[in-house]
Amino acid sequence: MTDDAIITVEDLSKQYDGFMAVEGVSFDIKRGEIFGLLGPNGAGKSTIISILCCLLEPTAGRVTIDGFDVEKNATDIKKIIGVVPQEISLYYTLTARENLAFYAKIYGLSGKAMKDRIEELLDMVGLTDRADDRLEGYSGGMKRRINIAVALLHNPRILFLDEPSTGVDPQSRKRIYDTIRDLNRQGTTVLLTTHQMEDAEKLCHRIAIMDKGKLVALDTLQGLLKLVGESDIIQVTSKELPPEAADTIQQIDKVQKVAVDGGSMTIGLVRGRESLAGIIDILIASGTKVESIQIKEPDLETLFLHLTGTRLRR
Numbered sequence: 001m002t003d004d005a006i007i008t009v010e011d012l013s014k015q016y017d018g019f020m021a022v023e024g025v026s027f028d029i030k031r032g033e034i035f036g037l038l039g040p041n042g043a044g045k046s047t048i049i050s051i052l053c054c055l056l057e058p059t060a061g062r063v064t065i066d067g068f069d070v071e072k073n074a075t076d077i078k079k080i081i082g083v084v085p086q087e088i089s090l091y092y093t094l095t096a097r098e099n100l101a102f103y104a105k106i107y108g109l110s111g112k113a114m115k116d117r118i119e120e121l122l123d124m125v126g127l128t129d130r131a132d133d134r135l136e137g138y139s140g141g142m143k144r145r146i147n148i149a150v151a152l153l154h155n156p157r158i159l160f161l162d163e164p165s166t167g168v169d170p171q172s173r174k175r176i177y178d179t180i181r182d183l184n185r186q187g188t189t190v191l192l193t194t195h196q197m198e199d200a201e202k203l204c205h206r207i208a209i210m211d212k213g214k215l216v217a218l219d220t221l222q223g224l225l226k227l228v229g230e231s232d233i234i235q236v237t238s239k240e241l242p243p244e245a246a247d248t249i250q251q252i253d254k255v256q257k258v259a260v261d262g263g264s265m266t267i268g269l270v271r272g273r274e275s276l277a278g279i280i281d282i283l284i285a286s287g288t289k290v291e292s293i294q295i296k297e298p299d300l301e302t303l304f305l306h307l308t309g310t311r312l313r314r
């Protein structure tokens with residue numbers, strides 16, 4: 001554990017009826033950072049969030065939040081964390097203001113303090129002008145913005161967001177990004193989960209990549225991209241991709257991985273441009289009618305393929 005860690009996760013595992021959903025995961029989150037857990041469906045992201053929120057007990061390992069143990073000090077932890085769950089939990093027949101007032105009372109707010117806090121949060125998520133409309137008429141992104149406001153009612157020092165941009169229109173996404181950045185600038189530590197590359201690339205100071213319950217990498221975006229080094233991705237699309245073409249391409253010295261998925265072939269290789277002509281020759285010789293061929297610079301998607309051999313499902 002480093003001195004400035006506000007959250008420590010040590011060798012955390014969670015089993016559901018014998019199924020290992022999270023296995024031996026360790027990481028620290030520093031005070032004041034935006035930390036991202038990135039991984040495909042079923043990677044174990046929500047399970048980790050649920051354990052950190054004291055909603056689920058770990059099978060093994062230890063988690064502390066600001067010095068409190070999730071298994072022993074849940075009451076202390078709940079006072080300092082705010083949680084935006086993956087599934088929106090709001091009353092659709094009530095207005096935004098009424099939803100916020102309902103949850104504010106649960107947190108013990110009342111009177112002018114409650115009213116002021118609600119107005120402040122409506123302004124922060126940009127929904128003051130819609131505050132007296134029932135949520136049933138809201139878009140998915142607007143509902144999520146209200147859910148974020150609810151999580152902030154008690155002014156938590158730490159905010160957990162499970163998939164903040166899933167089912168969110170671009171305008172709301174931008175607003176959510178701005179809100180997260182503003183909160184962070186004011187000192188809030190943020191943990192978010194996502195399977196959207198954009199969230200991780202645009203928001204997070206550090207990113208932990210998860211796959212099948214395990215942590216496969218953890219670093220800053222720049223650090224993670226260095227892991228792929230000079231690797232590129234060449235993407236070929238064609239109605240038919242003969243298996244022998246993939247086999248022959250795999251034999252090329254600089255090629256690291258070849259994955260065929262329907263009409264799309266993804267080739268991970270070092271310095272892609274140098275091998276491009278050779279790859280095109282192989283495709284032509286195998287009778288492949290290429291529809292498109294594209295070289296991509298390294299990004300998180302490339303890294304994910306590099307680390308796990310599979311594409312990140314969205």
Ligand SMILES: Nc1ncnc2c1ncn2[C@@H]1O[C@H](COP(=O)(O)OP(=O)(O)OP(=O)(O)O)[C@@H](O)[C@H]1O
Nearest residue numbers: 016021039040041042043044045046047048086195
């Ligand atoms: N209550 C449960 N009982 C049994 N298995 C579960 C339960 N909750 C989750 N799992 C399984 O544990 C694994 C991890 O699930 P989890 O919801 O943590 O993944 P995730 O990374 O959040 O996925 P997503 O991107 O779909 O939200 C999955 O295989 C899931 O089916």
Ligand SMILES: [Mg+2]
Nearest residue numbers: 045046047086
């Ligand atoms: Mg999830």
